[in-house]
Amino acid sequence: MSDFYEKLREYAAYTDSGLDVILPKRDNYQKEIYEAMRYSLLGGGKRIRPVLLFVTAELFGLDVETVKPFALALEMIHTSSLIHDDLPAMDNDDYRRGRLSCHKRFDEATAILAGDALLTYAFEVAADGASGLITKAVVSGNTELARNASKIVGLLASRVGTEGMIGGQVIDLKAEDTAIDEYEHDTLCRLKTGCLLTIPSEISGLIAGRTDTPEYGLAVDYSKSIGLAFQIQDDILDVEGDPNLLGKNIGMDDVDNKTTFVTLYGIDGAKHKLEELTAKAVADCRALMELSSCNKESAQFMLDLAEFLLERKY
């Protein structure tokens, strides 16, 4: 596993330095917004969405550089959603990643605009990345890549919108103080956490031109499993996690009367589901390792990642 941790740190550092470069400090009339965006974006985090994009890209034989703009966009979209989620009218969280949340460090108006700006900049960076791929593909006569690359930003936006992450947040808000059944809760998780963890495999598949292959199906299934596992672990950590390691208070779901995997299935039931999903993800990785068309080291990393997420304390 020591190789795994080194690679994980490497991917995260590559993400961090990339974000730092594309969103520098500015000294213009709008400098406050850049400060707020950088505060939230560069304040730590597991960078799990970029990591998934980098590793699935390598799994399919692509360079990490090729998918970098989309990885940075994913992290900006995720951060944007955290900033808005923390607002008083939403989850009203004062802390995030062990520091004051954006609206506490700055103010509510700045936090609203910083979230809007990160979301917008994410689409700008992704669109410019896609444009670069399309231009290269057109020049070299690779019409399949040009067409596939042109689909990335629309697909990404659909995974973010009302039938994706934001749709999940809508159900999540409803789930406070209103009991929802397991079908609605399943939709909530699939949308809120799942969509942004599955899109990395989808983007890698599109750029590599592999969406019709068995490895694509396995990578997408793997992403869905760890997406759900990720949410279950979140719910478990909110009950029995260490606030110091988490960088936020625990017991918040209980305060909000939220329907979670723990309220639906009990703590043991939730843990059992988590283990089942992890085993499923691990099986997908073993199947990927059997395919000569895939990078074995990447599949091994994905396997280690599934087990790492099972054990995570933060």
Next chain:
Amino acid sequence: MSDFYEKLREYAAYTDSGLDVILPKRDNYQKEIYEAMRYSLLGGGKRIRPVLLFVTAELFGLDVETVKPFALALEMIHTSSLIHDDLPAMDNDDYRRGRLSCHKRFDEATAILAGDALLTYAFEVAADGASGLITKAVVSGNTELARNASKIVGLLASRVGTEGMIGGQVIDLKAEDTAIDEYEHDTLCRLKTGCLLTIPSEISGLIAGRTDTPEYGLAVDYSKSIGLAFQIQDDILDVEGDPNLLGKNIGMDDVDNKTTFVTLYGIDGAKHKLEELTAKAVADCRALMELSSCNKESAQFMLDLAEFLLERKY
């Protein structure tokens, strides 16, 4: 002018029906968000950004259908910004277009998410529109169009972000209770209102492959003039407009101690600037009419539009 009003209504109706089609009611777990998005998006409005896109497209010999996805995206982005602008932490406006603002009709959390969702869906619709153009261009071997179309979404996002509309809102918030000088105020207007009124000409120019032509320069200059004129008229109407026609309270800038064209130049000075800019925009239209490469009727419509905006009461 009767032709002008008929055409203006036609463009607006084309926008409204397009928005109604791409954002239908839904009966799923997330139905509340669709309701809120539709409430704000289909609640009237001049549709000035779509109108500018349609008319510049026709000016450059394109069909309105070709630019339709981008027109709908522009209106969704504009509406998204209005929803967030009206929030208590921002301008705290209870009314918009003569009806309750989104957060008053629904609640703050729903309004935050509806704004996020409209912004995201705008990029989805624009990206899918660009993808359609790129695919067609690649199939027909039109590499210039493929490359130009691939630039649209990134350019659009840059006009929305921190160096565009959102950047303008950042300065606008600062301008409440803090006097800003004319340079900062100029940047505010150029970004907050100007960017979304100039991007229509830019998109039309890109798709028509005319960004190197004199007509492109004239259309962009025209857009900049009416963008600034639009903001000046807004400031004047806030002083001497009719609340019933405006559908919102007047005197709000004074309450907020906002720096406006009226506070900087006086009401007569502001009116003089408005007339100057309108004359400049009209001159650009007359120059466009002289060019055989341009659709004369479109140039005439643009001229009428500039004069319409000068006279507008709402």
